[in-house]
Amino acid sequence: MPPALRRYLVVVETVNRAVGRVLVWSIFLLMGLLLWASIARTALDAPLVWSVELAQFLLVAYFLLGGGWSLLADAHVRMDLLWARWGGRGRAFADSITALCLLVYLAVMLVGGVGSTHYALSFDQRNYSAWAPPLAPIKIVMVVGLVLMLLQAIAIFLRDLGRLRGWRLPEPPAP
Amino acid sequence: MSHEAIALLLFSGMMLMLLTGQRVFAAIGFVASVATLALWGTGGVEIPFNAAITVMNWYALVTLPLFVLMGYVLAGSGLADDLYRMVHVWSGGLRGGLAIGTIVLMVLVSAINGLSVAGLAIGATIALPAMLQRGYDKLMVTGVIQAGSTLGILIPPSVVLVLYGMIARQPVGHLWLAGILPGLLMATLFVLYVLLRCRLQPHLGPPLPAEERAAIPRREKLVLLRAGLWPLAIFALMIGLFVKGVTSLVESAAVGALAALVVTGLKGRLTLAFLEDCARKTLAVSCMFLWIITAALAFGAVFDGLGAVKAVERFVIGQMHLEPWQVLVLMQLSFLILGTFLDDTAMLVIVAPLYIPLVRKLGFDPIWYGVLYTITCQIAYLTPPFGYNLFLMRAMAPPEIRLTDIYRSVAPFVAIMLVTLLIVGLFPQIALWLPRLVYTR
Numbered sequence: 001m002p003p004a005l006r007r008y009l010v011v012v013e014t015v016n017r018a019v020g021r022v023l024v025w026s027i028f029l030l031m032g033l034l035l036w037a038s039i040a041r042t043a044l045d046a047p048l049v050w051s052v053e054l055a056q057f058l059l060v061a062y063f064l065l066g067g068g069w070s071l072l073a074d075a076h077v078r079m080d081l082l083w084a085r086w087g088g089r090g091r092a093f094a095d096s097i098t099a100l101c102l103l104v105y106l107a108v109m110l111v112g113g114v115g116s117t118h119y120a121l122s123f124d125q126r127n128y129s130a131w132a133p134p135l136a137p138i139k140i141v142m143v144v145g146l147v148l149m150l151l152q153a154i155a156i157f158l159r160d161l162g163r164l165r166g167w168r169l170p171e172p173p174a175p
Numbered sequence: 176m177s178h179e180a181i182a183l184l185l186f187s188g189m190m191l192m193l194l195t196g197q198r199v200f201a202a203i204g205f206v207a208s209v210a211t212l213a214l215w216g217t218g219g220v221e222i223p224f225n226a227a228i229t230v231m232n233w234y235a236l237v238t239l240p241l242f243v244l245m246g247y248v249l250a251g252s253g254l255a256d257d258l259y260r261m262v263h264v265w266s267g268g269l270r271g272g273l274a275i276g277t278i279v280l281m282v283l284v285s286a287i288n289g290l291s292v293a294g295l296a297i298g299a300t301i302a303l304p305a306m307l308q309r310g311y312d313k314l315m316v317t318g319v320i321q322a323g324s325t326l327g328i329l330i331p332p333s334v335v336l337v338l339y340g341m342i343a344r345q346p347v348g349h350l351w352l353a354g355i356l357p358g359l360l361m362a363t364l365f366v367l368y369v370l371l372r373c374r375l376q377p378h379l380g381p382p383l384p385a386e387e388r389a390a391i392p393r394r395e396k397l398v399l400l401r402a403g404l405w406p407l408a409i410f411a412l413m414i415g416l417f418v419k420g421v422t423s424l425v426e427s428a429a430v431g432a433l434a435a436l437v438v439t440g441l442k443g444r445l446t447l448a449f450l451e452d453c454a455r456k457t458l459a460v461s462c463m464f465l466w467i468i469t470a471a472l473a474f475g476a477v478f479d480g481l482g483a484v485k486a487v488e489r490f491v492i493g494q495m496h497l498e499p500w501q502v503l504v505l506m507q508l509s510f511l512i513l514g515t516f517l518d519d520t521a522m523l524v525i526v527a528p529l530y531i532p533l534v535r536k537l538g539f540d541p542i543w544y545g546v547l548y549t550i551t552c553q554i555a556y557l558t559p560p561f562g563y564n565l566f567l568m569r570a571m572a573p574p575e576i577r578l579t580d581i582y583r584s585v586a587p588f589v590a591i592m593l594v595t596l597l598i599v600g601l602f603p604q605i606a607l608w609l610p611r612l613v614y615t616r
Binding site for chain 1: 193194196208209212221224225228230234236237244422423429432433450454457460461469559560566
């Protein structure tokens with residue numbers, strides 16, 4: 001395969017794998033936050049005003065930043081009634097065409113995300129709550145997640161294309 | 176083109192894209208994205224992204240990764256092995272006893288887990304080899320495990336009922352309590368079926384030989400019963416704190432995950448490698464579900480923009496002149512048919528907003544309808560071509576169990592689920608009695 005594409009595959013997949021490896025631990029952070037919040041409210045009688053929103057931010061960061069890794073780990077279900085019967089080459093062919101679905105959806109998500117972040121930054125958008133956190137930081141995290149995902153979707157497309165063309169592909173990293 | 180025609184076009188477009196075998200979330204998200212751009216131009220470009228913001232604001236969704244984590248931790252905690260040994264010695268002597276024991280095991284696992292994944296993992300790794308080794312029929316074995324594990328979404332805690340509660344704006348506590356009796360009813364019907372079938376055809380589930388049973392002293396049998404206390408304790412802690420209002424829904428999910436970790440620690444299995452493995456599976460499954468929800472919400476927003484809710488209402492109430500119960504039967508039938516093709520989460524997010532206003536308008540109790548919907552989801556998990564449990568079973572089952580076995584094995588259990596659906600449909604009290612009892616005191 002062309003060296004530039006090969007380098008792209010290696011870099012994108014390494015980055016997404018590294019992000020995923022760190023991100024998996026954040027579930028314990030989320031758990032700890034919620035336990036702390038319930039103890040603070042019931043036992044210490046000092047409710048945290050920011051726990052609910054922080055948990056929401058963590059969740060959305062979790063699955064958006066994890067999106068690229070989840071594509072790498074092939075974690076998404078397909079309706080494989082026909083797909084499962086097509087064999088390796090047939091699947092690569094179908095996927096290289098329907099990769100358009102993934103790319104278009106993620107591109108629209110990204111464009112929307114950039115617009116929404118721009119708005120949040122320009123008008124200092126905040127949640128209507130006691131804590132009133134600014135929304136721009138989490139939106140920036142979401143956009144970063146979408147970029148990682150889009151890069152990984154392109155990497156998947158390149159792999160399918162390579163399979164069809166008989167390129168020698170680099171070994172994908174274990175997720 | 177009329178709005179109804181566009182809505183129909185979108186729906187068939189989605190079905191077609193799903194058939195290509197592209198990832199479910201990408202197929203749904205693609206149709207939604209193209210539709211927003213085609214209908215509303217660049218003004219609609221933020222709709223798919225705003226769906227992710229909606230996911231963020233649905234606070235109850237935070238329970239999802241926590242329940243997934245809890246399920247994976249418990250599946251590897253060693254607790255399930257103890258539970259299986261318990262049901263093994265207590266019911267193994269009956270004809271089909273191990274299958275019945277597996278159903279009891281699934282009820283216990285369902286009470287500490289909100290999805291069917293953990294039940295299936297436990298069933299496929301622990302109960303399945305044990306039963307095959309003792310000469311149980313493979314169709315009986317795979318059927319029991321697949322059907323039993325779906326109880327995870329009906330018996331609280333249930334992630335499906337959390338999702339339903341968000342969409343229907345119903346309290347999750349009521350929904351969870353409403354799921355208990357129908358869940359136990361369904362489990363009882365499963366047990367009766369196995370008993371009857373194995374009485375008529377004893378080779379399907381031979382009893383354990385008498386000498387194997389005699390080898391276990393009574394004292395040890397009683398000690399094994401203690402294993403059953405763990406799930407009950409976790410259930411009481413988690414659901415009790417929540418129903419009493421001490422912890423919020425999301426916090427109780429964190430309590431459950433912590434309890435699972437503590438039990439694993441007590442069993443001496445809490446290693447860093449185990450934690451990382453669970454955390455990785457949790458991220459994978461959570462991403463899968465949350466991305467389907469995000470894409471389906473974008474699709475639902477387009478549908479909503481087209482006025483599909485009003486159109487369905489006008490059509491069903493205004494033009495079809497049906498009795499309320501006939502509408503209900505039609506809705507369930509459409510869910511059953513859609514459920515064979517479509518992922519149940521996507522089905523809930525896209526279709527439920529169309530149906531729930533109708534349910535209210537016709538004077539039905541939305542709590543009761545949530546239970547009916549969940550039973551329909553259980554059936555959807557098992558019916559080919561698209562069913563989560565079919566996927567998972569295929570991935571986990573040993574090679575001697577072929578795909579056709581997996582498909583055939585679910586048939587009798589799907590029939591029992593339909594019977595349960597009918598019974599709960601005819602007697603709403605089965606679902607509504609418990610929440611009314613607990614919440615009116």
